[in-house]
Amino acid sequence: MDHAEIGERLARIRRRRGMSIDTAAGLAGISKAYWSMLENGKRRFERRGLLEDLAAAVGCAVSDLTGQPYLPGDRVSAEALASLPPISLALFDSTLDDVPSDIRVRPVGELARLATRANAASADSRYALAGNDLGALLTELHVHAVTGDTDTRRTALRALTEACIVAIGAARTLGNNDLAAMAARRAQDAAARLEDAALGGFAAMSASVVLGRMGARHRAQQVTSMALDAVKAADPQATDTAPAEAAGMLHLASAQLAAKDRDADTAETHLGAAAELAARTGECSTLHYDFGPANVQAWSLSLAVELGTGPERAEQITRHTDYDAGLTSAERRAALHFDLARAFVQAEGARDGEAIRHLDIADRVAPLRIRHDPIAREVVAELDARAHRRAWELDSLKSRLQVS
Incomplete structure (x- = not known):
């Protein structure tokens, strides 16, 4: 990738929209001079919030500026990218109310173990391994969630939420935010059917990150706010810390959205709330979200970069x-x-x-x-x-x- 490519794409799209630099820069909340330097490759796009603001200003997707998804540069990347079409097919071909009738399924317990294994691989950024057979796994879990008895359905819905979280991570990382958003919506719906606020909170947090990457900050803020309301009273010192972990991750996601909007006060408020929860939960790793003091510190750096x-x-x-x-x-x-x-x-x-x-x-x-x-x-x-x-x-x- 030539380092001026994003600037060139930005200039081309702006001109096709018939927009002046003055108008576009005003919509993005930056100066005309800064916009010109971005188009001419004299300034870099090192903040995600900046890319999202520019895309919104000229009315395009962030991926229209970045050129994602990128062609694979090695065998592992190629294998990881090859896992995305089967994931897409599974999510389009099945819903939580209707599934194909000719699918042979493995036992739900086996599928749940495979979802957990895939999530562990995803947490270590091994997306080729995590995505291997993930499309079939998603389809079979949908079948159990629709056709199984009560216990089977609950096990399937929980495993389906985790499998969708894996799909979110793979698709987002590999540059397919539309697929990541679809997987996030399915994860939220599956968690809602279980009436599990913590599981729904983790799914909502992942959805918020994807929506933010797409520039849909308003929707991302709504998703985090609604999910946070459901877990905000969680006790961080309870035996089950998952609700408090979910609340903490939602505060971090909210802080990130505020930082992208250059709202330092709101970002600091949410970061402080997450830090208070982390101080009481200690280091945790439900569903590999790694909530705790170390992760709060890491997120504080990401916020600082945006600010x-x-x-x-x-x-x-x-x-x-x-x-x-x-x-x-x-x-x-x-x-x-x-x-x-x-x-x-x-x-x-x-x-x-x-x-x-x-x-x-x-x-x-x-x-x-x-x-x-x-x-x-x-x-x-x-x-x-x-x-x-x-x-x-x-x-x-x-x-x-x-x-x-």
């Missing part, structure tokens, strides 16, 4: 040698190191060496998570544009992330 205070927060976090020790999944560790890279890039060249180091760590921990992220490619392009001399580490990142 433009990334370098300061990154400096605070990295003062401690064990800053990533509490993150048990590869997905979350990679996300933290990626956000550290994004944060140090905001230092305008003063911390580029650290940015390269953290981006390299993130890619080695969870390559699929990083190589299919348009923001990661923008970070590499920015680092390359500022480099005064060639460095093997940066050249390696350019090759791995397909940045020309």
